[in-house]
Amino acid sequence: MPDVLSAPLVVEFPFTRSLGPVQSAFLTGLRERVVLGVRTTDDRTLVPPVEYDPVTAEEIRDLVEVTPTGTVTTWAWNHAPRRGQPLTTPFAWVLVRLDGADTALLHALDAPGPDAVRTGMRVRVRWAEERTGAITDIACFEPYDGEAGEPGATGKSVPAGGHSGVFGDPITGIVAPARLDYTYSPGRAQSAYIEALSARRTVGERCPSCRKVYVPPRGACPTCGVATAEQVEVGPRGTVTTFCIVNIKAKNLDIEVPYVYAHIALDGADLALHARIGGIPYDQVRMGLRVAPVWTEGARYPDHYRPTGEPDAAYETYKELL
Amino acid sequence: MTSEEAPGPRDIAVVAFAQTDHRRTTAESSEVEMLMPVLHEVLARTGLKTSDIGFTCSGSSDYLAGRAFSFTLALDGVGAWPPISESHVEMDGAWALYEAWTKLLTGDADTALVYAYGKCSPGSVRDVLTRQLDPYYLAPLWPDAIALAALQAQALMDAGHTDEPALAAVGARSRTAATANPHAQLKGDVPQGDYVVRPLRTGDCPPVGDGAAAVILAAGERARQLCPRPAWIRGVDHRIEAHALGVRDLTDSPSARLAAENAGAFERPVDTAELHAPFTAQEVILRRALRLDDSVCVNPSGGALAANPVMAAGLIRIGEAAARIHRGASDRALAHATSGPCLQQNLVAVLEGEPR
Numbered sequence: 130m131p132d133v134l135s136a137p138l139v140v141e142f143p144f145t146r147s148l149g150p151v152q153s154a155f156l157t158g159l160r161e162r163v164v165l166g167v168r169t170t171d172d173r174t175l176v177p178p179v180e181y182d183p184v185t186a187e188e189i190r191d192l193v194e195v196t197p198t199g200t201v202t203t204w205a206w207n208h209a210p211r212r213g214q215p216l217t218t219p220f221a222w223v224l225v226r227l228d229g230a231d232t233a234l235l236h237a238l239d240a241p242g243p244d245a246v247r248t249g250m251r252v253r254v255r256w257a258e259e260r261t262g263a264i265t266d267i268a269c270f271e272p273y274d275g276e277a278g279e280p281g282a283t284g285k286s287v288p289a290g291g292h293s294g295v296f297g298d299p300i301t302g303i304v305a306p307a308r309l310d311y312t313y314s315p316g317r318a319q320s321a322y323i324e325a326l327s328a329r330r331t332v333g334e335r336c337p338s339c340r341k342v343y344v345p346p347r348g349a350c351p352t353c354g355v356a357t358a359e360q361v362e363v364g365p366r367g368t369v370t371t372f373c374i375v376n377i378k379a380k381n382l383d384i385e386v387p388y389v390y391a392h393i394a395l396d397g398a399d400l401a402l403h404a405r406i407g408g409i410p411y412d413q414v415r416m417g418l419r420v421a422p423v424w425t426e427g428a429r430y431p432d433h434y435r436p437t438g439e440p441d442a443a444y445e446t447y448k449e450l451l
Numbered sequence: 452m453t454s455e456e457a458p459g460p461r462d463i464a465v466v467a468f469a470q471t472d473h474r475r476t477t478a479e480s481s482e483v484e485m486l487m488p489v490l491h492e493v494l495a496r497t498g499l500k501t502s503d504i505g506f507t508c509s510g511s512s513d514y515l516a517g518r519a520f521s522f523t524l525a526l527d528g529v530g531a532w533p534p535i536s537e538s539h540v541e542m543d544g545a546w547a548l549y550e551a552w553t554k555l556l557t558g559d560a561d562t563a564l565v566y567a568y569g570k571c572s573p574g575s576v577r578d579v580l581t582r583q584l585d586p587y588y589l590a591p592l593w594p595d596a597i598a599l600a601a602l603q604a605q606a607l608m609d610a611g612h613t614d615e616p617a618l619a620a621v622g623a624r625s626r627t628a629a630t631a632n633p634h635a636q637l638k639g640d641v642p643q644g645d646y647v648v649r650p651l652r653t654g655d656c657p658p659v660g661d662g663a664a665a666v667i668l669a670a671g672e673r674a675r676q677l678c679p680r681p682a683w684i685r686g687v688d689h690r691i692e693a694h695a696l697g698v699r700d701l702t703d704s705p706s707a708r709l710a711a712e713n714a715g716a717f718e719r720p721v722d723t724a725e726l727h728a729p730f731t732a733q734e735v736i737l738r739r740a741l742r743l744d745d746s747v748c749v750n751p752s753g754g755a756l757a758a759n760p761v762m763a764a765g766l767i768r769i770g771e772a773a774a775r776i777h778r779g780a781s782d783r784a785l786a787h788a789t790s791g792p793c794l795q796q797n798l799v800a801v802l803e804g805e806p807r
Binding site for chain 2: 203
């Protein structure tokens with residue numbers, strides 16, 4: 130059995146998300162160094178604010194400004210910051226109840242060490258230098274000696290009644306990039322398939338129950354639900370069972386359109402694989418066309434399939450593989 | 452008015468349970484290769500074939516291993532031809548069991564296969580789990596799963612409900628119990644270790660690993676035919692708290708308590724509880740919320756602190772509780788599963804064996 134293969138796999142996705150009116154006001158406020166909460170009908174102030182009351186599910190829209198100072202309600206010391214977290218030096222995760230709020234906000238606290246942090250300590254917002262309308266406009270919190278109601282980090286008191294929550298150029302959406310790193314292992318059956326391909330051999334696996342040969346193999350017969358193990362070399366030639374003509378150029382793919390993408394039943398296989406057809410004008414490809422793989426130097430899989438020149442296969446020979 | 456009484460709800464039982472040995476890595480297997488032996492084992496315990504199963508439901512998450520649509524590939528291991536009645540939840544398999552139980556209650560099916568799998572080894576599960584958080588206020592800060600659990604543990608300590616030695620004792624008891632569990636990943640004398648995110652140390656956190664589990668449910672007489680002592684499901688309920696941590700009292704779990712009440716857990720004492728508490732402090736919270744005193748045998752399997760294949764660990768709690776009833780070690784057991792940060796969502800099932 131060949132060694133199990135593995136390769137790095139990075140999954141990155143920028144989620145573009147729209148904001149409701151309360152979220153929009155809150156995040157726009159952060160951009161302007163104003164912290165807004167939302168008041169519930171039973172007169173609690175939620176910071177960070179949400180669109181709906183978490184208890185009653187009522188729509189809530191009554192925005193109120195709170196001070197950028199507050200009290201730690203719980204904390205955890207993070208001696209080894211991870212990618213994407215607010216600070217790159219050791220910090221405390223904190224839940225902070227801002228003065229004037231009834232709920233707590235999660236963020237980082239910049240402190241010299243765990244001995245400098247305790248529940249109940251006073252903190253204030255440290256604003257990011259560049260602010261875009263995101264939770265990261267709060268760079269972090271920092272220790273603060275003052276009492277509630279004193280001038281906050283912005284050097285100003287909350288005006289009577291506070292900010293209205295109406296801003297010029299409010300943000301209406303955020304782009305939240307995400308990246309996750311994996312080590313991808315295809316498992317036993319697919320490792321064997323990929324290993325064989327690197328020697329220009331196409332090796333499937335036969336189901337011990339229904340005797341079908343699966344290419345590429347996935348380790349199990351999807352019909353019988355049993356493990357496949359017996360390896361069977363198939364091809365290299367095969368038959369086009371069905372195809373489509375691609376007219377839209379894919380990003381980062383250096384293939385001229387139109388081209389043909391086909392299902393190909395390799396000789397000896399009971400499942401069609403798919404590949405591009407070349408070496409023939411796109412409008413002359415047909416069901417039953419006999420094809421063979423074309424390899425390029427150093428490639429781990431066929432670049433495409435080309436016609437062999439044999440007579441077309443009879444429909445009866447591949448109709449079960451459509 | 453008709454004099455005929457409406458038929459009562461059907462009795463449904465867990466009749467078989469199987470799980471893999473849970474391991475730090477299963478790089479030699481794809482997900483279906485890891486799962487398939489467990490499916491075969493659970494079917495063999497009942498003598499059923501795939502074609503005998505009325506409904507199939509699974510729980511898993513593609514984010515764990517970074518494999519899109521992995522649950523459809525996992526179906527290869529079931530043998531889904533001719534087409535079967537099938538469903539999937541992007542949650543722990545305990546919720547797949549909940550769906551299957553509901554399906555059987557409707558009378559649409561008499562048997563169900565429920566399975567779950569998780570491969571944590573290809574990625575960094577504590578970071579992967581940040582992607583389940585509120586995308587506006589939480590996810591951009593990448594607060595990892597251990598950090599959030601640590602905030603909860605500190606709140607519990609501040610409230611005077613526990614301290615570091617008590618938490619260490621929870622971990623030690625779990626890993627000692629796990630020595631009797633051949634499937635457990637982390638067992639025996641495990642050092643409490645250094646802080647990961649203070650106040651949680653290595654020993655307060657679950658091992659990272661891969662694994663799968665499967666359960667078969669059956670209704671009424673069918674259950675009696677398939678299992679000498681079925682584990683009858685007396686109730687299942689699922690309750691949710693607010694997602695935002697700063698809105699909740701992190702030292703309590705009102706949703707777990709309410710789920711237990713609705714599942715009938717408080718009607719009579721239980722002798723066994725399998726709690727899905729990946730972090731030591733969460734067991735302390737759940738014991739209080741679920742009113743479990745020292746007379747109850749908690750996590751005889753070792754729990755999630757001994758093996759935590761994410762997405763399967765909750766289903767395993769139900770399976771372990773049922774297996775104890777099957778072998779006569781329990782007469783009435785509570786099984787619990789959780790999802791989301793800091794016990795946000797909780798599911799409680801109550802299982803009973805018939806008098807011996």
